[in-house]
Amino acid sequence: MTRHMKKFFAAAFILSTVVGAAQNVLQNAQIHGDFQTDFQYYLPDSNIGADTVAEKLRCNGYLNLLFTSGNFSAGVRYENYNNVMLGFDERYKGSGIPYRFASYSHKDLDITIGNYYEQFGSGLLLRIYEERSLGIDNSLDGIRLRYKPYRGIYLKGLIGQQRLYFDKGEGIVRGLDGEINLNEFNTKWASSKLKATFGGSFVSKYQDDLDPFLKLPKNVGGWAARTTLNYGNWMLNSEYAYKVNDPSTVNYFIYKPGEALFTTMSYSKKGFGITLSAKRIDNMNFRSDRTATVNDLTINYLPALTKPHSYTLLAFYPYASQPNGEMAVQGQINYKIKKDTKLGGHYGTDIAINYSRANAIAKDSINDSTGFTQSGTLGYTSDFFAIGDELYFEDFNIEISHKFSKKVKGVFTWAYLTYNSDVIEGHTDGTFYSHIGIADITYKLTPTKSLRMEVQHLMTKQDEKNWANAMIEFTIAPKWFFMAGDSYNYGNPDGDKKLHYFIAGFGYTKNSSRIAVTYGKQREGIVCVGGVCRQVPALYGLLVSITSNF
Amino acid sequence: MKSIFGILAFLAVIAVTAQNNTLPTVDLKKPDGTIVSTDSILNAGKPIIISFWATWCKPCVKELTTFAEVYEEWQEETGVKLYAISIDDARTFPNVASFVNGRDWPFDVFCDPNADFKRAMNVNLVPHTFIIDKDRNIVWQHTSFTEGGELELIELIRRLNNGENISE
Numbered sequence: 001m002t003r004h005m006k007k008f009f010a011a012a013f014i015l016s017t018v019v020g021a022a023q024n025v026l027q028n029a030q031i032h033g034d035f036q037t038d039f040q041y042y043l044p045d046s047n048i049g050a051d052t053v054a055e056k057l058r059c060n061g062y063l064n065l066l067f068t069s070g071n072f073s074a075g076v077r078y079e080n081y082n083n084v085m086l087g088f089d090e091r092y093k094g095s096g097i098p099y100r101f102a103s104y105s106h107k108d109l110d111i112t113i114g115n116y117y118e119q120f121g122s123g124l125l126l127r128i129y130e131e132r133s134l135g136i137d138n139s140l141d142g143i144r145l146r147y148k149p150y151r152g153i154y155l156k157g158l159i160g161q162q163r164l165y166f167d168k169g170e171g172i173v174r175g176l177d178g179e180i181n182l183n184e185f186n187t188k189w190a191s192s193k194l195k196a197t198f199g200g201s202f203v204s205k206y207q208d209d210l211d212p213f214l215k216l217p218k219n220v221g222g223w224a225a226r227t228t229l230n231y232g233n234w235m236l237n238s239e240y241a242y243k244v245n246d247p248s249t250v251n252y253f254i255y256k257p258g259e260a261l262f263t264t265m266s267y268s269k270k271g272f273g274i275t276l277s278a279k280r281i282d283n284m285n286f287r288s289d290r291t292a293t294v295n296d297l298t299i300n301y302l303p304a305l306t307k308p309h310s311y312t313l314l315a316f317y318p319y320a321s322q323p324n325g326e327m328a329v330q331g332q333i334n335y336k337i338k339k340d341t342k343l344g345g346h347y348g349t350d351i352a353i354n355y356s357r358a359n360a361i362a363k364d365s366i367n368d369s370t371g372f373t374q375s376g377t378l379g380y381t382s383d384f385f386a387i388g389d390e391l392y393f394e395d396f397n398i399e400i401s402h403k404f405s406k407k408v409k410g411v412f413t414w415a416y417l418t419y420n421s422d423v424i425e426g427h428t429d430g431t432f433y434s435h436i437g438i439a440d441i442t443y444k445l446t447p448t449k450s451l452r453m454e455v456q457h458l459m460t461k462q463d464e465k466n467w468a469n470a471m472i473e474f475t476i477a478p479k480w481f482f483m484a485g486d487s488y489n490y491g492n493p494d495g496d497k498k499l500h501y502f503i504a505g506f507g508y509t510k511n512s513s514r515i516a517v518t519y520g521k522q523r524e525g526i527v528c529v530g531g532v533c534r535q536v537p538a539l540y541g542l543l544v545s546i547t548s549n550f
Numbered sequence: 551m552k553s554i555f556g557i558l559a560f561l562a563v564i565a566v567t568a569q570n571n572t573l574p575t576v577d578l579k580k581p582d583g584t585i586v587s588t589d590s591i592l593n594a595g596k597p598i599i600i601s602f603w604a605t606w607c608k609p610c611v612k613e614l615t616t617f618a619e620v621y622e623e624w625q626e627e628t629g630v631k632l633y634a635i636s637i638d639d640a641r642t643f644p645n646v647a648s649f650v651n652g653r654d655w656p657f658d659v660f661c662d663p664n665a666d667f668k669r670a671m672n673v674n675l676v677p678h679t680f681i682i683d684k685d686r687n688i689v690w691q692h693t694s695f696t697e698g699g700e701l702e703l704i705e706l707i708r709r710l711n712n713g714e715n716i717s718e
Contacts, residue, residue: 030571034672064672068574119664122640129639129665154585181584197583228583235582237644264644273648303641308606332645334652350615350653401615411608448698477698512678512691547674549691 029069034549036132037061040085041542047499048521050540058085060092062132074102086539088135089294091165098163099139108148115139118158119301120177120201124241124260124284125224127301128162136295139163140173152184162288162297169297170207171288177201195230205288205299214253214376220246222258222286222300238263241284241300247375248290251283251324254379258283260302271336278329279305282361282382285323305330306356306395309415311438312487313458313469316523317419319358319393327387328358347403356395360388360423391431394418406444413438421463434460448477454485466491482506487523512549517542570687570717573600574670578635578660581647586660588667591682596629597710598682599703602662602673604637605649610677613695618655620700628707632657637668637676681706681716689717 039059044052061080067073077099084092101114117139120126130137142160149155156177162169179199183189204221222243229236241260247253259282266275286300302321305328309315333353337344363380365372373379397415404410419432435458442452456469471485487501503520521540576588591598601617603610614634617624624630634657636646643663650659662668671680674693681690681703690706692699706716 032571032672034674036674064669066670066672073574117664117666117669119640122643127640179585183584195582195584230582235647237583266644266648268648268651270651271654273650273652275645275648277644301640303639305641308642310606310608332648334649336652336654352652442697444697446698447701450697452697475696475698477696478692478694478702481696507694509692509694512693514675514693547693549672549674549678549693 029067031065031067032550033063033065034547035061035063036545036547038085038543038545040539040544042086042539043541045521045540047496048501048540050521053086055083058083060085060088071105072102073104074100076100089165092135094166096166098137098166110146112144112146113142115141115163116144116158116160118144118156118175120156120175120203121199121224121226122237122239122262122303123301124239124262125201125222125243125286125300126173126175126177126203128299129301134295136298137163138295138298141168142173150185151187152181154179154181162299164289164292164297169288169292171297172206173203173288173299174205175201175203193232195228197228199226200224203286203299205286207288207290214247216247216290217245220244220286233267233269235266235268236264237266243284243286246286246290248285248287249293250285250287251379252373253375254283254373254377256283256379258286260284260300262303268334271338273332273334275332276330277305278327279303280327280361280384281321281323282325283323283379304328305358306393307332307354307397309397311413311436311440311454311456312471312485312523313456313467314397314413314415314436314438316458316467317417317432317434319356319395319419320424322358322360322392322423325361325363325382325388326358326392327361328356330354330356345402345404347409350401352399352401354395354397354399356393358392358394360390360392362386362388390420390423391418392420392423408444409442411438411440413440430462432460432462434458434462450475450477459491464489464492464497479509480506514545514547516545519543570689572686573682573688574667576662576667576670578662578667579643581636581650581659581661591633591660593629593631595684596631597684597707599630599632599707600635600671600680600682601632602635602637602668602671602676602678604676605642605645606638607676609695612697613677613679613699614655615653616695616697616700617657618653620704621656624704624707628704628711630704630707634659635667636661637663637665637673639663639665679703681710683710689715 039057041057042053044050059082063078066075076097078097080095081092084090099115101112101116103112118128128138128140140160140162144158147155158175161172179197182196183192201224204219206219209216209218222241224239224241226239239262243258245255245257247255261280264275264277281302284302287297288299289297302323304319304321306319335351337349339348340346361382363382366378366381370377395417399413401411415436417434421427421429421432438456440454442450444450452473454471458467467487467489469487473481473483475481484504489499492498501521503518503522505518507516519542573588578586578588580586603614617632636659638646640663643661646661677695679692680688683689710716
């Protein structure tokens with residue numbers, strides 16, 4: 001037999017075995033998936049700064065396929081960028097299968113090989129996730145085990161390398177996580193009023209040191225401890241993370257260890273909820289490649305302690321966590337004024353009040369002879385409890401939702417924002433102070449047809465000065481929506497920059513398939529239209545989004 | 551390229567022989583942090599609605615507020631049970647409990663901060679709503695919410711209770 005023949009018979013043999021086994025498997029096999037494509041036709045507009053795009057049309061496409069049969073599952077994701085849409089990293093180029101996995105669970109053990117996403121605790125030490133609208137996918141390619149050795153005990157272990165566009169980062173990530181839920185662990189405590197969960201994790205990364213000047217740590221380890229306590233209507237959620245010295249591009253190659261603390265306390269009962277959160281971050285940038293920047297190869301996640309806004313003008317100045325150091329607090333109150341009261345009206349009123357503030361941490365030089373954050377040194381010293389003078393961000397907002405009658409309801413929002421653009425965007429435009437007011441009224445024409453109108457106003461003496469926005473939306477449930485809107489920078493002192501950002505569009509949804517078409521100009525932010533929210537980059541032109549799920 | 555077509559062909563073969571999709575088994579969290587499996591999404595032989603949402607998603611909150619208003623009537627008439635699955639991540643997950651209690655929603659809320667359930671259900675955008683029949687088959691799903699969308703949903707539940715096939 002020739003070599004080719006041998007190969008052929010070997011393959012045939014394997015195939016027949018697989019098919020034999022597959023018949024069993026296939027009897028309860030399921031296959032499902034989802035598809036998304038966004039393509040945009042670009043038009044240049046020198047006024048708003050939209051350049052000519054050589055390709056004219058650019059497109060992002062994704063197809064997920066999942067196969068499950070009993071305890072076995074496998075999946076792939078095909079991605080296509082011909083070429084990647086503006087606003088995403090240009091290293092998303094061409095097409096391929098950057099995500100594929102197989103997993104098997106047997107009793108209390110769950111094994112995954114290939115790509116996977118994972119989060120330990122609140123993610124201060126490890127959060128591997130995909131956020132497609134932001135172009136983030138730091139999935140690990142390797143092995144992950146999840147094991148429940150006993151009631152209430154949850155263990156996880158993982159190893160792998162992270163995705164970097166159509167490539168992989170050179171660093172290796174290793175992690176262990178354990179969690180114990182005392183009320184499950186000991187059946188005597190099952191009905192206890194106090195519910196307690198404790199957890200801990202250890203994560204380390206390995207990357208070779210080829211630096212000609214500095215002696216860099218090849219292995220960088222970190223640990224975290226966390227707890228969730230519930231007592232009646234009270235809840236406490238807290239996590240602390242520590243990381244050994246990890247000189248990197250982001251921290252200017254200083255050798256100071258990093259730490260982060262994130263604590264949330266809340267009290268809630270029927271119709272009332274209050275949440276208070278506090279956070280401290282000090283030098284906690286953690287990536288599997290020390291030279292990586294922007295959103296590349298991040299191992300951990302440092303949540304911004306601010307309310308995510310979705311109205312156009314409110315989303316103008318969003319905050320992003322500062323990994324090199326920040327102290328932040330947030331408070332939120334949700335209150336429902338009861339039905340059939342003077343203030344609540346016939347249908348009741350929902351009130352949400354939110355306040356958040358982020359400051360620098362206090363940083364001092366180590367001594368007189370060492371420069372502040374000088375690379376190759378410890379960089380600086382910082383008192384754990386001291387708050388820095390510089391204000392990064394502040395947001396006070398009130399949202400009142402009220403139903404006036406069977407046909408009319410409204411959401412009214414007012415916010416006061418302070419936004420330090422120097423720190424958040426790295427510009428030198430200073431700090432912007434803005435008042436934003438929004439009225440969002442829905443009028444039900446028939447049980448399935450309604451009209452919604454948004455009027456927004458942003459007032460500021462900085463940046464581009466005042467903005468006004470109006471939007472009207474007509475929906476026919478459950479399939480159609482039509483909208484038109486305009487943002488107008490009427491307060492701009494430069495007459496040529498008093499610009500309109502007009503936008504019009506429609507969408508059609510049939511069950512889980514949806515097509516949305518919009519034409520116009522848009523600034524960056526979260527946009528919610530026709531019942532769906534997503535993040536979009538700045539654009540001018542025609543955008544078509546198609547999503548489907550099967 | 552070849553490998554892509556190979557995989558697609560293999561999957562196409564499976565698709566022909568495959569059955570209805572059922573609810574996957576994935577670990578979720580209650581808003582109080584306790585781990586809970588999707589196997590505990592139950593309704594004693596009656597239909598179930600699963601709705602993916604997030605605290606920051608305006609249409610989602612509008613959808614669930616609408617459901618909250620009619621939920622009692624729906625339950626009396628059809629016995630349907632609703633599970634709202636929050637995809638809030640670490641940033642907003644600690645707010646979910648007080649958000650939900652503050653609004654006094656009468657249905658169960660579970661959280662999916664690692665998006666395991668969202669991925670297993672192939673959810674792209676929120677809100678995304680599913681109907682599950684008594685045998686845990688996913689028989690219907692819909693993306694987005696517009697005013698009045700709840701009328702179609704309850705009509706489908708009625709038809710499902712009458713033994714009709716509502717899959718399309």
